[in-house]
Amino acid sequence: MSGTSDARPLLAAEAVVAGYEPGLPIVHGASLAVAAGEILAVLGPNGAGKSTLVKALAGLVPVSRGTVRLDGRDITGLPAHLRPRAGLAFVPQTENIFASLSVADNLRIACDVMPDRPRGRARTAELLDLFPDLARARTLLAGRLSGGQRQMLAVARALVASPRVLMLDEPSAGLSPLFVSDVFARLRTIRDTGVAIVLVEQNVRAALKVADRALVLVEGRNRHEGPAKTLADDPAIAALYLGGAPHSSGSPA
Ligand SMILES: Nc1ncnc2c1ncn2[C@@H]1O[C@H](COP(=O)(O)OP(=O)(O)OP(=O)(O)O)[C@@H](O)[C@H]1O
Numbered sequence: 692m693s694g695t696s697d698a699r700p701l702l703a704a705e706a707v708v709a710g711y712e713p714g715l716p717i718v719h720g721a722s723l724a725v726a727a728g729e730i731l732a733v734l735g736p737n738g739a740g741k742s743t744l745v746k747a748l749a750g751l752v753p754v755s756r757g758t759v760r761l762d763g764r765d766i767t768g769l770p771a772h773l774r775p776r777a778g779l780a781f782v783p784q785t786e787n788i789f790a791s792l793s794v795a796d797n798l799r800i801a802c803d804v805m806p807d808r809p810r811g812r813a814r815t816a817e818l819l820d821l822f823p824d825l826a827r828a829r830t831l832l833a834g835r836l837s838g839g840q841r842q843m844l845a846v847a848r849a850l851v852a853s854p855r856v857l858m859l860d861e862p863s864a865g866l867s868p869l870f871v872s873d874v875f876a877r878l879r880t881i882r883d884t885g886v887a888i889v890l891v892e893q894n895v896r897a898a899l900k901v902a903d904r905a906l907v908l909v910e911g912r913n914r915h916e917g918p919a920k921t922l923a924d925d926p927a928i929a930a931l932y933l934g935g936a937p938h939s940s941g942s943p944a
C-alpha cells in the first residue's frame with residue numbers, strides 16, 4: 692500500500708495561502724495530499740515556506756485562502772489544540788519536548804491532554820516497546836537525552852494520541868547520520884502501521900530514501916512533485932538540491 696498516491700488522501704491541502712501577517716503571504720497557494728501508509732517528503736530551499744506550510748496545516752499559522760481537509764472533513768478553521776484529537780499530530784522543529792521534565796512525565800503530559808486518558812496510557816505502554824531507548828531512559832530528564840533520543844521522545848509524544856496523520860518539521864536537524872537513519876527507520880515503522888506522514892526535511896538525500904513521494908516547494912509554491920525515487924534520479928532536482936550529480940551507489944573510477 693505504501694507508495695500509492697491513488698488512495699484517497701487522509702490529509703489534503705488545496706491552494707493554501709498562509710503567512711504570519713495579514714496581506715503578507717509566505718505560502719502562495721501550495722497543495723499537498725498524503726494517504727494512509729505513505730510518507731510525503733516536503734523539500735525545498737531555505738525560506739521556501741516549508742515550516743510555514745506545515746504550521747498552517749497544524750493550525751498554528753493563519754490560512755487566508757484554500758482548504759485543509761482531514762479524511763474529507765474541512766478543518767481549515769479548526770483551532771490548533773483540537774487538531775491532535777481529530778487525528779492530526781505535529782512535531783515542530785524545536786521546543787518539542789519539556790527538557791526539565793523526565794521522559795515519563797513528558798509522555799504523561801501528552802496523555803493528560805487527551806479526552807480518553809486510559810487509551811493514551813495504553814498507547815504509551817506500546818510506544819515504550821517501540822522506543823526501547825525511551826523505556827530505558829524513563830526516569831531521566833529529557834534534557835539529558837541525546838539529540839536522536841529527544842527526537843524519538845518528541846515523536847512518541849505525538850503518537851500518544853494515535854494520530855492518523857503525523858507531520859514532522861526537520862526531525863533530522865542536528866543529528867549525526869547514524870541517528871538520522873535511526874529516526875527515519877522508526878518513521879518507516881510508523882508508516883507501515885497505516886499512519887500518513889508529512890516529513891519536512893533539509894536532508895534531501897535521506898528524506899528521498901525514506902519517503903514514498905516528495906514535493907519540492909519554492910517561494911511558497913509547488914515546484915516539483917512525484918515518486919521519491921523519480922525525484923532522486925532527476926538531474927534537475929539533483930543539480931538544485933543534491934549538490935550536483937544525481938545520487939548513485941558507486942563513484943566513477
Ligand atoms: N514567525 C515568523 N514571523 C514572520 N515571518 C516568518 C516567521 N517565520 C518564518 N518567517 C518567514 O517566512 C519565510 C519562510 O520561512 P519558513 O521557515 O517557512 O521556511 P522554510 O522553508 O521552513 O526554511 P528552512 O529550510 O530554513 O527551515 C521566511 O522568509 C521567513 O523569514
Ligand SMILES: [Mg+2]
Nearest residue numbers: 741742743860
Ligand atoms: Mg523550516
